[in-house]
Amino acid sequence: MxxxxxxxxxxxxxxxxxxxxxxxxxxxxxxxxxxxxxxxxxxxxxxxxxxxxxxxxxxxxxxxxxxxxxxxxxxxxxxxxxxxxxxxxxxxxxxxxxxxxxxxxxxxxxxxxxxxxxxxxxxxxxxxxxxxxxxxxxxxxxxxxxxxxxxxxxxxxxxxxxxxxxxxxxxxAETDRQSIFGLIINFIIEMEKRTSFNISLNDAADFVGLSPTHFSRVFKKVMQVSFKEYLLRKKNLAVNSPASQYRSQHHRHCL
Missing domain, CATH: 2.60.120.280 (Regulatory protein AraC)
Incomplete structure (x- = not known):
């Protein structure tokens, strides 16, 4: 730990x-x-x-x-x-x-x-x-x-x-990886690199070495939104991005 x-x-x-x-x-x-x-x-x-x-x-x-x-x-x-x-x-x-x-x-x-x-x-x-x-x-x-x-x-x-x-x-700027803040921020840094945000609470907690309950509590304390709300925001941004809209329009045109 x-x-x-x-x-x-x-x-x-x-x-x-x-x-x-x-x-x-x-x-x-x-x-x-x-x-x-x-x-x-x-x-x-x-x-x-x-x-x-x-x-x-x-x-x-x-x-x-x-x-x-x-x-x-x-x-x-x-x-x-x-x-x-x-x-x-x-x-x-x-x-x-x-x-x-x-x-x-x-x-x-x-x-x-x-x-x-x-x-x-x-x-x-x-x-x-x-x-x-x-x-x-x-x-x-x-x-x-x-x-x-x-x-x-x-x-x-x-x-x-x-x-x-x-x-x-x-x-x-290296964040202190041994602090609660550092654990959550370094996890967010990894998430921001992704194009898919389908990750479970258990997997997210495992990533930072915390229990799911502890992870949920400290995530909301640090980020001021719940882990679920954060994922929903990222998914909405991905869906509404110009690249995503272009792919959707191109798919309908091909059909």
Whole structure:
């Protein structure tokens, strides 16, 4: 049996607005006593653009300095935390999106390796262009435009960010496999690689070395949804993906 360490991690369950598959947080300030977000993971991709900022950012066990014009990308289920100092001119943007966004764009934006993070320090025209795109995206988003109206701009923004990420060094974030949190997150990482989600509760519990009852309890505590609800969500996403819909239409056409 594994020995469980008391590590202060948490799973962040993000809630998007109706009709949107992403969250944008723009130009939020920092309290005078600073801000600390403890180590956490979520199922969404996350892009952070720190135009004017001071602080630090950790991916797994590696810590990085945040300065003006810092670009950060973390893939789903990548452990990360952030600490920011108060500055009067602080300006940052955070974009969080899931796989359905990439499917709905129907455009080959660059793809990144799973379970990694990237930190890049931009300068000159690269920094100016990315900041212009984030401000433009925020203005369109805040004006109430969504869906197809915002897709071309999101493609342009993601292309720009992920092209910078593609030529930057990857940071691998290993989760502590000996903690309850680590056991569940590493199981989810394996599940996210699958195309089929037909797995029984007993098999899932065996994977992490827990009894089915214990697994069910800790899964819901970590993920904030039951194991059954998680599987249902993954199956629905798989059925509604463009690739799945194409296969269904092609099958009916052949008949």
């Amino acid at each position: 594994p020995t469980f360490k008391n590590v202060d991690y948490f799973f962040e369950k993000l809630e998007t607005q109706t009709g949107l598959d992403f969250i944008l947080r723009a130009r939020e300030g920092v309290p005078e006593n600073g801000m600390y977000i403890k180590p956490h993971v979520h199922l969404e991709h996350e892009i952070m653009w720190f135009y004017k900022a001071r602080g630090s950012y950790s991916i797994g066990r590696e810590k990085f300095h945040i300065q003006n014009n810092t670009l950060i990308y973390v893939s789903p289920l990548t452990l990360h935390d952030m600490e920011l100092e108060f500055t009067g001119d602080h300006e940052r943007f955070i974009l969080q999106y899931d796989h359905t966004v990439l499917n709905s764009l129907q455009y080959p934006v660059p793809t990144m390796e799973p379970h990694i993070g990237i930190v890049a320090y931009l300068a000159g025209k690269d920094a100016d262009r990315l900041h212009f795109l984030f401000r433009w995206f925020a203005e369109v988003y805040e004006s109430g435009h969504a869906g197809d109206d915002i897709k071309p701009l999101m493609i342009l923004l993601l292309n720009t960010v992920l092209q910078h990420a593609a030529v930057s060094d990857n940071v691998s």
